[in-house]
Amino acid sequence: MTDVTATAPPQRAAPLWRRLLRSPVLWGLLLLATAVALTAVHPDLGLLPFLCVLVGGWLLGVAFVARTYRMPRHGSAVHVSGALVTASVLVVLTVGDVLAGAPAAVRHGLLMLQLGAIPAAAWIWLGLLGRITGAVGRSARRRVVPRAVPRWEPVESGEGSVVRFAGVPLRMRRLVVVLAGAVAAVGAATAGTLIVLDDAVMRVGPRLSIVVLAVVLGLPAYLVIAAVLRRRTVPCTVTVGAHDLRVAVGESVTVIRLAEITHLRWRTRSEYARVEARGGGADVSVFAGMAATERGVAAELPPLSRRAVRSLEHAGLSMTTSRRGDVVTFRRA
Structure with missing residues (x-):
């Protein structure tokens, strides 16, 4: 079932x-x-x-x-x-x-x-x-073929559920650092360009020059970061069993006992769709929203299955959900 x-x-x-x-x-x-x-x-x-x-x-x-x-x-x-x-x-x-x-x-x-x-x-x-x-x-x-969202499937042993998706191994704090670094780099490049092109800047106007350079340098930087992240896409699986959580990212497999999980975040939609899990000395984070998916497959995660939610709550974790319901967070009290 x-x-x-x-x-x-x-x-x-x-x-x-x-x-x-x-x-x-x-x-x-x-x-x-x-x-x-x-x-x-x-x-x-x-x-x-x-x-x-x-x-x-x-x-x-x-x-x-x-x-x-x-x-x-x-x-x-x-x-x-x-x-x-x-x-x-x-x-x-x-x-x-x-x-x-x-x-x-x-x-x-x-x-x-x-x-x-x-x-x-x-x-x-x-x-x-x-x-x-x-x-x-x-x-x-909608006019052609709807993109399928990955679905939970029962594991062969019958104890738990597994979902398979394309993901990018990346921690949220590292993504923030990368984006902030890109903004700082673009700002430094803008400042350097303004200094080098001093005569042209004086003719055009410094304020308009800053706006133009920010767009000319910033948009390519954003596109490059997105392309680099998509190239790191690997096949991933998340299995929530009766006693443990198993996250496979490419050839790497992380297993955390449910009783040892201290933090679990599950986001289903947007480019920040991801799964984060910490506990038992492990720390794993995988983004599905930034991954390069196969044709007809959405870069999303399905909502947590009811069986998975029951297993996590029975392990002593408390659940909170976002207002829109697309982010579920489990923490140990």
Whole structure:
């Protein structure tokens, strides 16, 4: 008999300190505040505050896009509105000399706003492009052949369930570091290019030059990272038995007893669809949403089976689910 997918309601939210620690909004604001403080001490915009404001703006853009995807309704409309607002801010601050005649503190604040808005707007527009292409792709798939989501199957012994999918072995914190490093590298390359092309920048205007270079250098960097991750795709399986969790990533197999699991996260949709498991000295993380899949197969994970949820809860783990139900997290009390 096949398992029915779990539809349990949320039970307990993560502690406030943990949510704040993982909040891109908090880190983005801290980086922006750091950039403002550094430039207040030294009025010349050096490399460190320049990178801080770029990464901080990018984190705020990431938080905004993620929030629109978590909205049960009107997420697309809010995303479009945010893209238009950030584009309008860049146009207003770039076209014409809006800083002329303003007090030094106002000019400084508007400059930091502009520099932070560049990576935020770039990420918001990239996310909007992904949303549009995803919608077009889903529409095309409805007209042709729907993409199949991997399904749970009973193991041969009859004790447990197994799901097979294409995945990329990658930890979330490493992905964040890679993306933040890419933003910093693009910022440094932008700064270097502005210095080398000083005469051309003076003719075009420094603010417009920053916007153009951020797009010209940032988009290829994003595409390169996505392509590199997709090339690391390997066949994966996750087996939830009566007493242990088995995660096979290519030729590597990790087995964790359910009684030793301290953290398990299961995300079904989006490019961040993944499984994370820690405990018993093991730490494994596999992304399904970034993998290169076969034709007709979706880069997603199925919801945890009801049998798997029962086994995990019987092992002493407490379950929480996201508002949209696509992220399930198990933690040991």
